[in-house]
Amino acid sequence: MKEKLLSRVSTFQDEMKEWMDVMHQNPELNMDTLETAKFIAGKLNSWGYAV
Secondary structure, three states, X not given: OHHHHHHHHHOOHHHHHHHHHHHHXXXXXXXXXXXXXXXXXXXXXXXXXXX
């Protein structure tokens, strides 16, 4: 099971790195995370989740 999970996660590694880069290039301070929330909500919406 661990190997299956690692294999599945590795298919998203490059995309997840891009997400991390976007969020680190646009830091939000003092708990003001509106843009981060929009970014994550957009990803969830693109996967079919209602946010």
